[in-house]
Amino acid sequence: MGLIGILAGLALLVWFAFRGWSVLLLAPIAAIVAAAFAGQPLLAHWTQTFMGSAAHFVAQFFPLFLLGALFGKLMEDSGAVGSIARWMTVTLGPQRAMLSVVLAGAAVTYGGVSLFVAIFVLVPMAMALFREAGIPRRLMPAAIGLGTMTFTMSAMPGTPAIQNAIPMPVFGTTAFAAPGLGLIATAIMFGFGMWWLRRQESHARATGEGFGDETPPDVDAAADDPLVRERATTAAAFDPAEVHHSQHAPTEPPVFIAALPLVVVVVxxxxxxxxxxxxxxxxxxxEPRWGGTSLSAVAGVWSVAVALLAAIIVLLATSFTRLPDLRATMDAGANASVLPIFSVASLVGFGAVVAALPAFEAVRDWxxxxxxxxxxxxxxxTNILAALTGSASGGLTIALDALxxxxxxxxxxxxxxxGLMHRVAVIGAGALDSLPHNGAVVTLLAxxxxxxKTSYFDLVMACVVSALLGLVAVIVIGSAVGSF
Structure with a gap:
């Protein structure tokens, strides 16, 4: 009965989350269902196991969610993200439209800008570029996804993405774990993804398919869509509802000023x-007053937090005068971090209850x-749990907390x-998470x-298949020669 309860709780969570129900509500209900089938004390699991694990996740990673969302909002409102993306697209031109969109997304997300901030800035630019180049609009999600949701999230050494931070306290690693293998995975993801996109572009030109539907995207409508919001906040560390809750700079900074905070994050x-x-x-x-921990357990989080804080300071120093309403921008950035971290923490709490059930031993052994x-x-x-939850960060945390x-x-x-386990875990969580119910996928398409129907297959090839190929390469090479 215990195993049936685990499956029933998971099915409940996946079924209703796919239909846009809040994970904040679903996760504790699913956990109680699983505990009830196992004959476990329900209130104890809710208040002690579920809440204890969720609170621990918030305590560990809220600084990164907060600083990451704040940095992304400041980069957006200062015009820095737009400046970088525009410079990239102008420099490469319409003849390399696909490459310019991918590289623009990669540049800003590797520098610490939230995935959703990048999406909302890149889409209008990509639409103009694809229209001029005569590339089908249906390929836009795959191009943007390849640049923002694959190698810069899971493979590139030092990426400040929350997914790359989650294994650090568990394995005692840093954001630069297995850098050589990460670069190999990056090359494979980027290479395969670009090959597929260029192949589809060539096929579209050969058949005379043009840009297609000229209807401009309604960014505000997508950001305010409750279904998009509920799914999105379990997939990335930014609440899309805060995208337009502030004022944007009337002019964009020069590209070297715009890119400076991104360089600061990495360095x-x-x-x-x-x-x-x-x-x-x-x-x-x-000492007990510091939690009885060790430097290896916190060093990774400290490094990323200091890097994001330093970048925020540099951004404010160079672009303070461009921000029309600094307080509104800071408030929106801070608010954008709250729902995502509590959504992921709820998934983590569900995983903690499941891992505490006697029947979970069979799952672990399997x-x-x-x-x-x-x-x-x-x-x-990590692949299975990220696929089921539709969240790379949620699935990764559940897997690592339990195993x-x-x-x-x-x-x-x-x-x-x-370090090798770190890199495998992160790339694994970033592969099958991009199933149809994934929040980033739903947001990007919207x-x-x-x-x-029109865009998901290409998104799978560019984001899922490329990540799986990179994952296989890291496992094979790492098993043969070790980590480097």
């Missing part, structure tokens, strides 16, 4: 991870028993590098004004 993150934190005496963290070794088991666990300690035991016994 400060690297310096903190490799030079500053490894050389400080953090023995005080073992995952660990998958052939191919621990890396394959880890990849399977992370066991994988660390395996790593200690076999000499497996935690903002582009396309549908699952």
């Amino acid at each position: 400060v993150n690297l310096v903190m991870s490799m030079l500053v934190l490894p050389n400080i005496d953090a023995s005080f963290l073992a 995952v660990l028993g998958i052939g191919g070794g621990p890396l394959v088991s880890l990849a399977a666990a 992370g300690p066991r994988f660390m035991e395996i790593a200690a016994a076999t000499g497996l590098d935690p 903002v582009c004004g396309t549908t699952h």
